[in-house]
Amino acid sequence: MSATETAYRNRKSEKAIRVWTVVILLFIYLPMVAVFIASFSKLRFFMFPVKAWSLDWYASVFNSIEIRDYLGTSLLIAGVVTVVSVVLAIAGALAFARYEWKGRSLYQKLILLPIFFPQAVLGLAILLWSSALDLSPGWQLAVFAHLVWIIPIVTLVISIQVYGFDPSVEEAAYDLGASRWQVFTEVTLPILWPGIFSGALFAFLLSWGNFPLSTFTTGAEQTVPVWLYAKMVAGYSPQVPALGSLTTLLAGLVLFGGYWLGRRKAKK
Amino acid sequence: MTESILELQNVEKYFGDFVAVERINLEVKKGEFFTIVGPSGSGKTTMIRMLVGMDKPSRGDILMSGERVNDVPANRRPTCMVFQSLALFPHKTVGENIEFPLKLRGETKNNRKTRAIQLLEQLHLTEAYYAKKVSECSGGEKQRVALARALAFDPEILFFDEPLSALDYRLRKTLEKELKDIQRQTGKTFVYITHSLEEAMVMSDRISIMRDGRIVQIGTPDEIYNKPANSFVAQFMGEVNQFNVTRQDDARFLDTDTQDTYVGPPDADLQSGVLIVRPERIQILAEGEAADTEIAGTVQNQYVLGSRVQYEVKVTKRSLLVETMIGDAWNVGESVRLGWNSDQAFLLAR
Numbered sequence: 222m223s224a225t226e227t228a229y230r231n232r233k234s235e236k237a238i239r240v241w242t243v244v245i246l247l248f249i250y251l252p253m254v255a256v257f258i259a260s261f262s263k264l265r266f267f268m269f270p271v272k273a274w275s276l277d278w279y280a281s282v283f284n285s286i287e288i289r290d291y292l293g294t295s296l297l298i299a300g301v302v303t304v305v306s307v308v309l310a311i312a313g314a315l316a317f318a319r320y321e322w323k324g325r326s327l328y329q330k331l332i333l334l335p336i337f338f339p340q341a342v343l344g345l346a347i348l349l350w351s352s353a354l355d356l357s358p359g360w361q362l363a364v365f366a367h368l369v370w371i372i373p374i375v376t377l378v379i380s381i382q383v384y385g386f387d388p389s390v391e392e393a394a395y396d397l398g399a400s401r402w403q404v405f406t407e408v409t410l411p412i413l414w415p416g417i418f419s420g421a422l423f424a425f426l427l428s429w430g431n432f433p434l435s436t437f438t439t440g441a442e443q444t445v446p447v448w449l450y451a452k453m454v455a456g457y458s459p460q461v462p463a464l465g466s467l468t469t470l471l472a473g474l475v476l477f478g479g480y481w482l483g484r485r486k487a488k489k
Numbered sequence: 490m491t492e493s494i495l496e497l498q499n500v501e502k503y504f505g506d507f508v509a510v511e512r513i514n515l516e517v518k519k520g521e522f523f524t525i526v527g528p529s530g531s532g533k534t535t536m537i538r539m540l541v542g543m544d545k546p547s548r549g550d551i552l553m554s555g556e557r558v559n560d561v562p563a564n565r566r567p568t569c570m571v572f573q574s575l576a577l578f579p580h581k582t583v584g585e586n587i588e589f590p591l592k593l594r595g596e597t598k599n600n601r602k603t604r605a606i607q608l609l610e611q612l613h614l615t616e617a618y619y620a621k622k623v624s625e626c627s628g629g630e631k632q633r634v635a636l637a638r639a640l641a642f643d644p645e646i647l648f649f650d651e652p653l654s655a656l657d658y659r660l661r662k663t664l665e666k667e668l669k670d671i672q673r674q675t676g677k678t679f680v681y682i683t684h685s686l687e688e689a690m691v692m693s694d695r696i697s698i699m700r701d702g703r704i705v706q707i708g709t710p711d712e713i714y715n716k717p718a719n720s721f722v723a724q725f726m727g728e729v730n731q732f733n734v735t736r737q738d739d740a741r742f743l744d745t746d747t748q749d750t751y752v753g754p755p756d757a758d759l760q761s762g763v764l765i766v767r768p769e770r771i772q773i774l775a776e777g778e779a780a781d782t783e784i785a786g787t788v789q790n791q792y793v794l795g796s797r798v799q800y801e802v803k804v805t806k807r808s809l810l811v812e813t814m815i816g817d818a819w820n821v822g823e824s825v826r827l828g829w830n831s832d833q834a835f836l837l838a839r
Contacts, residue, residue: 393576396541396563397590397642407589411580 253469260462278463288448288464295444295468298360298435299428302367306375306424307417313372314379314416315409319388336373343369344437351438358440366434371427375420382416415483422479426472492554494519494678495540495646500549502535509535510702513549517646517680522672524681524689526725527699533682536699537650540680542566553645570648573655575635577623583609583634584619590642608637611671629660636668640675649681653688665691686725690714698722720763720837728768730809733839735761740831747806752781752831762838768799768810770833773817773825780828784809788823802827 263273282288316322317329335343347366351358394408395401410417432446439447445468452461495517502509510532517523527533538544539551542563550557558566569590578586587608588601596604606616612633618626626634632652639647649668653661669692672679683689689696690710697707698721706718717723720731732751734742742753742764751764774780786804793799793815800811800819804827811827819825 387574387576389572389574389576390578392543392563393570393572394578394589396543396569397638398564398569398593399589400564403593408578412578414580 256462257466257469260466262459262462265459266457278459279467282460282463282467285460288445288460291443291445291448294360294439294442295429295446298363298367298439298444299425301364302371302428303421303424305364306368306372307421309368309372310375310379310420310424311413311417313376314383314413317376318380318383319386332373332376334373335369336377338370340370340431340433341437344434347434348437358438360439360442362440363435363438363442363444366438367428367431370431370434371424374427375424378420378423379413379416382413386412418479418483422476425475429468429472429475492519493517494521494554495680496552496555498550498552500539500546500551502532502539502544503547508702510539510699513704515697515704515707517678519678520676522669522679522681522692522694524683524693524696525699526683526686526689526696528684528725530701531699532702533684533699534650535702537570537648537680537682540646541568541570541648567645568648569639569642569644570650571635571639571652573650573652575631575652577631577635577638579623581623582619583614583621583623583626586623586634587637587641589638604641605637608640609633611640611674612637613667628656629664632656632664636671640671640677644677646678646680649679651683654683654685661688662691668692686713687727690726698725717765717835717837720765720839723765723767723835723837726767728810730766730768730771732764732766733761734764734836742836749784749805751834753836754831754834759836759838762836765835765837766829766833768812769797771809771811771827771829773800773802773811773813773819774828778828781831782834783826783828785824785826788819788821788825791819791821 258271260278261274261276262271263275263277264271313332316325317332344366347362347369348358351362356362390412391404391408394404399407430446431444432450435444435447436450443451445464449461449465449468452458493516497513497515500513501511513536525533525536535544539546542558542561542565545559551559553566553568578589581589584602584605587605588596591601591604602619606619609616609618614630614633614637618630618634623631623634635652653664656664665688668679668681672692679692681689681692686696686698690713693710695707695709696713698705698713698718700721706713706722708716713722714726717726723729724731732742733745734751734753735745736753736759737743737750740752740755741750743750744764753764772778772780774783784804786802786809788800789803789808790801791798792801794812796815797812798815798817800813802809802811802825809827813819
């Protein structure tokens with residue numbers, strides 16, 4: 222095959238790949254776009270195509286004290302889950318990928334298992350245990366349930382960073398007179414930082430959008446996804462697409478804002 | 490005699506049933522460039538890990554300036570190491586890397602910077618490197634940064650764990666000499682570990698050769714080269730000619746494989762052993778020249794090594810390696826007379 226022929230083929234396949242990518246993205250995003258468009262509808266019912274536009278439902282979302290409470294609860298849970306899961310996952314990731322110890326390969330399997338539990342079953346199980354232990358459901362129980370599922374994921378994310386880490390760098394710092402704590406703060410933590418940051422983003426977003434665990438464990442203190450679901454199955458309110466769009470938007474902001482911050486830090 | 494700065498007394502290290510190093514006794518003097526050489530698996534890495542304080546000996550004592558340091562951890566010892574991987578901090582600049590030990594000691598920012606730039610210059614790097622990222626440096630530059638960081642620590646003993654092994658030949662040669670210069674300028678004690686005796690020869694005041702967890706010989710480069718303790722040491726430097734021999738009379742030895750006789754070294758008192766002659770010690774004799782031992786042969790192969798040429802010469806039942814300066818031209822297929830004098834051969838225990 223001649224060089225020009227190869228180039229021609231490459232250009233052709235490149236075009237095909239581009240078209241394919243757009244098709245896939247449309248497939249993924251179109252339903253969400255539909256909800257987004259529906260949120261600007263004047264009608265009380267979820268209907269397509271939209272005939273009359275309005276921002277009324279956004280106004281009603283922002284004015285609802287009730288919804289503000291749900292947002293607050295969601296934020297609180299996601300915030301606590303982020304902090305706790307990152308702290309535990311740093312230690313977990315070092316045990317996963319850095320240190321040789323007896324039982325490590327068993328641990329590596331066990332720690333990943335909760336990711337694959339059906340979440341609804343996990344939520345129910347935690348609720349049953351809490352009543353057996355006489356704990357009432359609430360945001361704290363939801364935090365616990367989220368952690369069971371999210372810590373393994375964050376551990377995995379940070380472990381990837383740990384695998385790319387030359388352990389002799391820690392030994393060198395120690396050898397140059399650093400205490401164990403100084404080795405951790407001066408060397409280990411900064412080198413793992415990109416992984417920790419991604420892990421924190423994951424933790425926040427997964428908790429923020431979680432429905433199956435929250436629905437069993439939040440009790441009276443509902444989160445946004447739980448409220449959205451409740452409104453969808455009974456007593457539909459046009460606030461649903463508006464609030465749904467808003468929460469998705471916030472998640473997008475956190476994600477892209479996070480990446481932007483991370484890149485800017487890396488450039489410095 | 491200069492005082493000893495490092496002393497090992499009957500040091501042993503076991504990992505379970507495995508004996509990594511055994512009955513190590515050695516003494517390093519202040520200001521010395523001391524190299525531990527051994528093939529992989531000889532225990533040299535175990536040795537250096539104990540010396541810097543990253544492992545504890547199972548038995549025996551390590552003394553630094555007369556004090557037992559077995560239980561002193563690495564971060565409390567007045568020593569530091571240049572790692573094989575160099576272990577530069579990837580998230581810090583060159584300057585921050587060098588300043589790291591000074592920062593730990595609480596030196597002011599200004600003092601740290603002054604010292605870092607001083608060290609950069611001492612290692613032939615310009616001030617511009619101060620703000621560079623480690624990832625922007627070449628292999629040789631990284632070496633220098635790692636050395637600068639270790640010197641900033643101002644250790645009493647500086648350990649090296651084969652830091653040059655990943656570099657290409659020419660750069661390695663340059664850095665070997667630079668390292669020797671730095672050692673002379675600073676007057677610090679350097680303890681270096683390598684698998685290359687050639688590298689050790691260039692830099693060291695004294696060399697210790699290890700094999701299977703034990704020290705085989707300790708001596709100056711000259712002693713190692715000219716008075717190897719056994720055939721392992723003799724072969725470690727490079728290719729040699731070996732003959733299995735038994736003593737025939739006072740001066741003559743019989744080759745048990747070919748039945749040839751050779752004139753052995755005059756001071757040898759062994760009854761049998763390995764007679765070793767280095768390729769560069771065998772001459773191709775010209776018309777009328779004579780030597781204690783003479784063998785006739787045919788040139789079989791020629792390898793140009795640069796300034797030297799190596800010939801593979803077929804003699805009865807075997808072939809010998811001979812090295813001469815380039816310029817002496819012997820053709821493949823030519824008949825030659827090889828010879829060496831008795832004092833150019835070693836007789837060593839098998």
